[in-house]
Amino acid sequence: xxxxxxxxxxxxxxxxxxxxxxxxxxxxxxxxxxGLFVAARLPFYLTFDTGDSLVELQDAFPETHYLxxxxxxxxxxxxxxxxxxxxxxxLRTKHPRVHRISGRLxxxxxxxxxxxxxLVVSVISVVGPAGKIGxxxxxxxxxxxxxxxxxxxxxxxxxxxxRWMIRSFALCWSIVVNRVWLVLLLVLLFQFExxxxxxxxxxxxxxxxxxxxxxxxxxxxxxxxWWLDRRPKHRRRKRTATKVGAEA
Ligand code: HEM
Numbered sequence: 001x002x003x004x005x006x007x008x009x010x011x012x013x014x015x016x017x018x019x020x021x022x023x024x025x026x027x028x029x030x031x032x033x034x035g036l037f038v039a040a041r042l043p044f045y046l047t048f049d050t051g052d053s054l055v056e057l058q059d060a061f062p063e064t065h066y067l068x069x070x071x072x073x074x075x076x077x078x079x080x081x082x083x084x085x086x087x088x089x090x091l092r093t094k095h096p097r098v099h100r101i102s103g104r105l106x107x108x109x110x111x112x113x114x115x116x117x118x119l120v121v122s123v124i125s126v127v128g129p130a131g132k133i134g135x136x137x138x139x140x141x142x143x144x145x146x147x148x149x150x151x152x153x154x155x156x157x158x159x160x161x162x163r164w165m166i167r168s169f170a171l172c173w174s175i176v177v178n179r180v181w182l183v184l185l186l187v188l189l190f191q192f193e194x195x196x197x198x199x200x201x202x203x204x205x206x207x208x209x210x211x212x213x214x215x216x217x218x219x220x221x222x223x224x225x226w227w228l229d230r231r232p233k234h235r236r237r238k239r240t241a242t243k244v245g246a247e248a
Contacts, residue, residue, distance in 0.1 A: 027088050034084045037176050038077040045070040056126045065124055072117035076175070079110025083172045086165060103153070111146045111168070115139050127209055134213040141217070142171045163228055170224035171217055178216035185211050 044052045048070075050062045057065040082102045085091060092099045122135035149164030185208040189197075197204045 024089055027084075027090075030084050030087075033176060034080050037179075038080060042073055042077050045073045058124055058126065061124075065121075068117055068120050068124065072114055072121050075110055075114035075117065079106055079114050079172055080176070082106035082110055083169050087169055103150075107146055107150050111142060111172075115143050115146075118142075127213075128206060131206075131210040131213050134210065134217075138171060138174065138213070138217045141221075142168065145171060166228060167221060167224050170220040174217040174220040177220060178212050181212035181215050182208055185215075 041054065044054055045066070048066075050057055050066045053062075053066055053069060055069065082105045085102045086099065086106060118139040119136060122132055122139060125132060125135070127135075145164050145168040149161050149168055152158070152160035152164055186205070189204050189208050193199060193201065193204055
């Protein structure tokens with residue numbers, strides 16, 4: 001009888017070891033890329049010199065456009081750094097207070113101001129309507145996912161908090177991935193510069209810019225959703241063990 005009870009007892013997942021910083025090796029390249037992105041862009045938008053802007057400014061109001069970009073990139077940098085801190089398991093479990101503080105910084109010193117400036121620069125950008133719509137939608141989704149995650153944490157629903165914040169992270173990082181898509185698309189489309197574009201480089205560049213805006217956040221969101229829906233390894237192992245046990 002004792003033996004039957006012991007046999008039918010559900011198998012527990014193996015006890016999880018305490019996470020150490022090196023158990024998440026991707027955290028190092030993540031911080032490196034975030035740091036490099038900020039270091040490569042932010043300085044150009046803190047000089048108060050419109051000539052330093054890396055994006056084309058509106059002829060009618062270059063100073064205002066530049067100031068909007070400066071605000072956006074300053075707060076966007078805070079968002080990019082703090083959201084990278086939030087997904088670091090070691091920091092979250094060892095220093096939950098730091099996680100809470102950097103989480104609030106992400107929402108209120110990152111997403112809220114950077115997102116509001118993003119809405120403005122999306123509309124006034126020199127890119128055409130298809131690109132503007134893609135960026136406005138990205139800003140709105142960034143607000144939506146972040147606030148859903150913030151409110152879930154406030155009501156102590158940490159599963160929902162994790163899910164919404166992973167989506168918010170994917171949207172925040174889409175801005176870095178955007179630059180990779182842009183380069184890939186330019187390389188691809190330049191193959192058709194004469195045949196399809198009839199030598200019109202401006203149209204080619206606009207197409208690449210618009211496609212990279214949409215692709216960057218849609219693909220990132222799809223990857224985030226796949227990540228959330230995948231079955232964790234220990235549950236997969238448990239299921240296989242139960243199946244083998246049942247068959248034996
Ligand atoms: C997720 C929501 C975001 C949206 C919708 C957004 C939108 C935009 C738009 C429309 C522009 C102007 C582009 C142009 O006129 O051609 C821009 C520029 C820029 N944004 Fe964002 N952005 C977002 C997040 C971020 C974040 C988190 C950062 C992090 C630092 C960032 C960094 C930049 C930089 C550096 C530029 C200047 C362009 C460059 O030099 O590459 N953005 N953004």
